[in-house]
Amino acid sequence: MPTPPSQPTGVRRPRAMVIDHAWRGLGPGLESLSGPGGAPLTRTVKLIVLPLVVRPALRPELAVDFLGPAEAACLDGLIRRSGALLVATAQWFTLLKRTRRALGIVAGNPQDLYFQRCFELATEHGAPSGDVDATDRARAVVEDVADTADGRTVEALKGYLSDAARRARLDGELATAWESRLSGPAPSSDASAAVDLAAVALDACGTPGRSGEAPEYATLVEAGHGELFGRALWAHAGGVWRRGDLPAHLGLTAHQVPPRPQVGRGASTATLPAPLDRTLFERLFVVLQSSARREELPPVPELVGRETGRSCAPLGLHDESLRVAVVLGGRLAVGLDPLGTGEPVLGRTAAHRAVNSRWRREASVLRARRMTVSPHPDPDGGVLDALAQDLRTPWAAYMRRLWVRLHGRDVRDAPLEDLAAAWAVLDGVARSVMMDHRAKVRSALRALSKAPTRVAEPRSA
Template identity: 80%
Template sequence: MPFPSQPTGERRPRAMVIDHAWRGLGPGLESLSGPGGAPLTRTVKLIVLPLIVRPTLHPELAVDFLGPEQAEQLDALIRESGARLQATAQWFTLLKRTRRALGIVAGNPQDLYFQRCFELAAEHGAPSADTDSVAGALARAVVEDVADADGGRTVDALKRYLADPAQQALLDRELSTLWTGRQSAPASDTAAAAVALATEVLEAYGGAEGPRNASSYVDMVAAGHGDLLGRVLWAHASGVWGRDDLPAHLGLTERELPPRPQVGRGASTATLPAPLDRTLFERLFVVLQSSARREELPTVPELVGREVGRSCAPLGLYDESLRVAVVLGGRLAVGLDPLGTGDSAPGRTAAHRAINSRWRREASVLRARRMTVSPRPDPDGGVLGALAQDLRTPWAAYMRRLWVRLHGRDVRDAPLPDAASAWAVLDGVARSVMMDHRARVRSALRTLSAAPAVPEAAESRSA
């Protein structure tokens, strides 16, 4: 399939060029592709960009939009790798089959094996169709090597550790003792003072470099304002953020008050509760699943032991700088307004204006904004309507993602020593939520465009 002609000077999105070249490689890439035939996001991230495009060697291909010559160059690089990619897909299928035979379930196979499969394809070509002993042995060696690299820091190891009844009983007693012995909650006006300082930090936002004046952030950490807010959330508090319509915990729990943590023995990414409602197992399950370098984590017994205390600490975090980041994130979250419905609301800071402005330029947000004033508010059968609704309550997704990121830092003893590092996390979470929403809108639009059209007569009967 020749690369489509493109007028001189016209630039194409790099993602479009990759998609076109990928589809032109033909069959044999199913295990690396999505249902529609496009390369998986992880395929692009883990194989195409770092191993084929190699932007460090081809900086002209590192940009999001390519001119005609660069588009042709990228197209050629991918097509030249077609045979190796097909061999990679075959190795990936073999490694997944080997993984199942060995009973290994920890980790995402794409994250763990994609690049190793590309290496196998480069060195050995495609595995034989009858899975000869050489290919089978190589596949087993790779799967076992990846598993051993975790040093026992796996979800399976966590499950075995917490399955022991005596261990469960001991941990449950420790949780009960720590939860009962928590410090009393201060008055709600203490939290209001913390939020006022958070406003100063966010108003000092100075662009990509973060806040211009970091003294307020240092003052918040020194005064333990994150600890104070966390203890306020243990009592029934309202109006903490200057809005009575929002719960003080901003969706970090589905309960009126955070419940006492339980030990737990299972977890699923599809059904994870709100952060402060999670069991020990669920908290550490997320850490182990998302860690690219598990060998840098403490051992499972140490992870569990520290999580017992952490889960009973204010905001479910040990480090005070990370707790203060929750205060800052909460103050930022309650002012997020991607639909532009409350520009005149008081309390907006420079950080709010920067992030809201960036968000409102998103095409998916512009469409959602149109839907809010449409006489048919749900013209797409509910799919896009639900996504538009998410933009009316953006603080929920923001706070959940922020807490998970801060919890991961807490487990690794990675505090936020200054305002600039805190801002990098806060802004990064905003970008992540924005990108996730964009991806969900695109997926919904693809689904809707692929659905069969409703005959006009049928549509009139259902109206």
């Protein structure tokens, strides 16, 4: 793996770029932790580099997206000094995957299950020596992970929900819970009040040092504004966002109001419906598929029992602080404007200015913006034009990802204690959506660069 050219000094650089540069400079031996182009896998960064090598909690100066020269040099040094440890981690991962295949284990994503355990093995034992001890250690880890995840797999969920009598009982429980969901006060006016309070809270979020001072978040939670907002969706409240073209649910359902949840029999990541339209199976499928530490989850019977009530709760969530985060996220989402169109929306806050400013600096967004104003906006065969369209309606992807993240916290009983915690989630989702769009643009450009050049045929006289 060739060492990339040195980067310019004296300027702030994206942390992701610094990590990529340092990683590529480590040389060969990291193939099992890297993508086809030599960059670290997303899960490598998320599960190994950041939490175990960089450790931003101990080095808060490295927790930001853009690093000054000194911070970039520190991060670069941390990764390079960990080179031998990371190579050993990659070797353990290869051995654990081979052991997994030999044992016939297929459940779960090996990267999620083993990455951090491999780093622990490398730290304690160095690189696997290829002897009996290394083989025994690998087998012990694979079997231990399989045991702790037992009863918490998609296969176990499928088996549990295949019983006809159990399915009938669950369907009856869903019907009963759904019929009683509208008991309570009329919520439409309260939904608007929640949106107004959310705006004040978001202004504090986008102002450095103020996220811990705003009382609006506590007011929203204590007054149950998240629950009232969820009830407003059931009552088909309109005008919540002061825009006639935006439904109150912001794409959380494909219907005017969320439908009654069904039990379900299967799921596919490629065809998952909108969050509030998902079956019990689909909701738990996502949780089980995305959990790096499934041993922290309750067994499948308990998961299903809790999810039956949760799926019929306002916004499909039990915890009120997480429901309030949906309201805050919706208020942020309707003001997202990565293309800088300047279209009038419900008053933008300091949080909007911070997120939109970051988004507009993205090269992929600048490319998409040029396409939207071009008289010929489809020069690349439609691929990039479709990605530009995603930026015209950014609230859809944002709300879908936010709900999934909050649902995962609800399953684990992890509320958002204060506004600072809520903002960390809201801002993190915005960054995640932005990074996902960047990756899609890069993939599209690579595909287009490999496409054969079409030669125009001569016109007839």
